[in-house]
Amino acid sequence: MKFGKEFAAQLIPEWQQAYVDYSCLKSILQEIQNARKRSGAVTRKQPVHRNFSGLTNRSNRVATSEELENQDIMVSEMIGDDGFERYETSIMRVAEAGREPELVFFKTLDLEFDKVNHFYKSKVEEMVKEAMVLNKQMDALIAFRIKVDQPSSSWICSETVSVDVNALDTTEHRLADVMGIIVSNHGDSTRGNMPEALSVLERIRLNKDQETPLSRIRNVLKLSSHEELKFTRENLKKIEERLKDVFIKFYRKLRHLNNYSFLNTLAISKIMKKYDKIASRNAAKTYMETVDKSYLTICDEIRKLMVRVESIFVEYFASSNRSKAMNLLRPKVKKEKHRTTLFVGCSVSLVIALALLIHARNIMGLFGFVVLHMIMYASNIYFWKRYRVNYPFIFGFKEGTELGYRHVLLLSFGLNTLALAAVIMNLDMEMDPNTNDYKTITELLPLFIVGLVILITICPFNIFYRSSRFFFIMVVFRCIAAPLYKINLPDFFLADQFTSQVQALRSLEFYICYYGWGDFRLRQNTCRSSHVYSTFYFIVAVIPYWSRFLQCVRRLIEEKDSTEGYNALxxxxxxxxxxxxxxxxxxxxxxxxxxxxxxxxxATFYGTYWDIVFDWGLLHKSSKSWLRGKLLVPHKSVYYVAMVVNVVLRLAWLQTVLDFNIPFLHREIMVALLAILEIIRRGIWNFFRLENEHLNNVGKFRAFKSVPLPFNFDEE
Structure with a gap:
């Protein structure tokens, strides 16, 4: 793999604008090469046997006066008006051939180097601030441990600590700005002077890990939000788990910064070697000596913090088991072993077969809608990965637990197989001639499959992607209790998925009616004649939209953003x-x-406009193409086609009102086809919605989510 592709594959997507623009520099080098070819300049070949530079860092010896005179470039360091150091390169001997492109090349390279240097320095300063705050967190944890292990020890603090259940809301932004990590080991020093170590507990409060419906109701009713916390092992375990998560996230930041420094240094080295080869110069050595002396290379704060984090994590959170600690700090990337073609082919073929049988057994329509949605989600994951949309970060998945598109296809294939087998077995039965009754066991097969899927979803054992299942259950619960929780992107994203699954939800209602009140042994459908069923037919269709409406109202009240009000409308x-x-x-x-x-x-025209302009961020007047300034898909025609398809599929729902009948299609089949088109539209919407969210994160260099700390120190 060429370095350009490897460089693009390893950089952090949200920091893409902060990296060296390697492709731009390569294009300038191409201009230099073309200019030299037009002028007939001869490119000097590099010697085959070059001196070995060694495995260690470059030597910092001072160049002699003769070497300075023979240098092709000279790099000057100066301090800018903002107080940051800046670099300016001067070309000592410039040939007429390629003169202008060479000047542009070094001017661009200097600007890119300054950008990288300043960004890295600002991030290192943030990490140091976070280190100072997590140092206090560790002091509090050690004091808490001592109090739990030795509850009868004499000390000068009170026996309980006041807990503010809403402290997370009031201190979230402050804590997010100053998170950090311990920089000195207090494990031994605290044992010698226990009262001083425990005195830190007088100045802390414990933050709730997340907002609960009860805490929200208390806040609305303006009730007291303080509770008494006892020093128990259960509370200690919760604190340790939260601090462990903070350490893991912080270590991940350090790794990203370390990789950022390495990749940019390597990119500058590679581009300078290419310049030497094209321009027949020896400028790489001089420029890289400057890079080696810059903050990007000489700063070792990140490396020291990484070593210290590993040491502390092993001692305090892994019971001195280094192997266990490193597995948590550096989780291995899952390798997808399933054959893509096999599962795509099987899933699509089974969906077609299942769709052909739906008209014979309306009760199986639920599985067809769910499987199709899973296939669309798998395709979303594939294209998100292809165009480097950081969907695990956007959704908030734990590192290493997110499902790939092959995993989702595997699940859809399994569910599809079960559903198709149930359809075939359900149709292949005979009526008892004596009782004129169908076999109950075969008629109950669809219900058994639904029950099996529910049991697998809530199964507490670590099988069938437990982390993803529990994440899904948690988000579903937050959608149901929409006004009582702070709304995050996974919450309203999943609620939007449910708005495209109205027919699947109505199928669940049919299951309840058919097996609860209907005579399923005679395969009679009397649900339509029930007034209760008709009432819930309205309610079930409204539930997903009502959940999204409440989410928008909650965000409108919290964020005071009028856009959420229009979205609620x-x-x-x-x-x-x-x-x-x-x-x-x-x-x-x-x-x-x-x-x-x-x-x-x-509603259709309003929703279509909102999809394209707000959710996708397209149709900008400032853009020449009426799209947006940044696009991940290189072909602009894809966006125009997506907008047209979105409009057409939105308008398809009007058919239920216009009564456009097709002679060879039953009305129920027409409704099912419209539901399928809506699921396809939602799949298209998913890709561009997350693309827009990803580009917003890139614009703000937002590569990490804030992690709430367990302790909040009172202001002195």
Whole structure:
């Protein structure tokens, strides 16, 4: 693999703008080469047998006067108006051939080097500040441990600590700015003077790890949010788990910074070697000597912090087991072993087969919708990876636990196989001639599959991607209790997925009716005639949109952003449109039809505009192409096609009101096809929505999420 591709593959996507622009420098070198070819300049070949530079760092010896005179370039260091050092390169002997491109090359290289140097220095300073704060966190943890291990020891502090259950909300931003890590070992010093070590507990409060519905209700009712915390091993375990997570995240930052320094230094070295080869000069050595003396290379704060973190993590959080500690600090990347072609082919073929049988057994439609959505999500993951969208960071997955597209295809293949087998077995049965009754066991197969899927989802054992399953359950619960939790991207992203699965939710309602009240032994569907079923037919369709509406209202109240108010209006209009369409499908009439048509059209055009402009960030007037300034997909036509497809698939829902009938298709089949088109539209929406979110993170250099600390120190 060429270095340019390797460099692009290893850089942190959110910091992409802070790296050396290697491709730009290569393009300038190409201009230099073309200029020299046009002028007929001869490129000097590098000697085959060059001196070995050694495995250690370059020598810092002072160059002689003769060597200085023979140098091709001279790099000067100066202090800018902002107080940062800057570098300026002067070419000592410039040939007419390629003169202008060479000047542009070094001017660009100096600017890129200054940018990298300043960015690295600012990040190192942030890490040092975080180190100072986590030092205090470790002091508090050690004191807490002493109090738990020796509760009867005499000390000067009070016996309990006041806990503010809402402290996380009030101190989150402050803690996020000053997180850090211990820089000195206090393990031995605290044992000698226990009262002094325990005195830190007088100045701390314990932050709740996350907001709960109870804490939110207390905050709304303005009730007291302080509780008494006893020094128990259960609380100590919770604190240790939270600090362990903070250490892991902090160590990950240090690794990223260390890799940032190495990659940029290597990129500058590579580009200078290319310059020497093209321009027939020996400038690389001189420039790299300057790089070796810069802050980017000589600063060893990150390396020292990494060594110290490893030592402390081994001692305090891994029971002195270094192997266990390093597995947590440096988790191994999962290797996807499944054959992509096999699972894609099997999944698609099974979806087609299942779709052909849905019309015969309406009860199996649920599985078809879910499997199709899983395949669309797998394709999303594939393209996110291809275009370097950092979806694990955006969704907040734990490092090393995110599912790849092959894993999702494997799950969809398994579910599809179970569903198709149930359909075939369900159809292959005979009526008992004596009782005119169907075999109960075969009719219960779909219910057994639903129960099996639910049991696997909530299974507490570490099988079938437990981390991903529990993450999914947690987000689903937060969607249900939308107004009682702070809304994050995974919450409203999953709620949006449910808005495209209304027919699947109605299938669940049908399961309850069919197996709970219907005579499933006779395979009779009497649900349609039930008023209770018709009522819940409305409610089930509204639940996903109502959840998104509440999420928008919560964000509007918290963030004071009027955009969330307009977004809430979009979902409110959709709720009205869905209710009117449902009413029209159950009770035919011109009044219902006109109302449903008006609100459906209004909600459709409103939602389409919101998708393209706000969710995807397209149609910017400032852009010449009416897209946006930065695009991950190199072909602009993809964005135009996606916008057109989104509009067409949005308008497809109007068919339920316009009554555009196709003679050879049953109405239920038409509804199922429209549901399939909506799932496909949602899959397209997913890619561009996360692309826009990723580019927002890139613009703000947001590569890490803030991690709440367990202890909050009172202001002195």
């Amino acid at each position: 979009k979902y409110f209009l959709t709720i009205v449109a869905v209710c009117l369409r449902t009413a029209y499908s159950l009770n035919r009439g011109n009044s219902w039809r006109n109302a449903a048509w008006f609100f459906s059209a209004l």
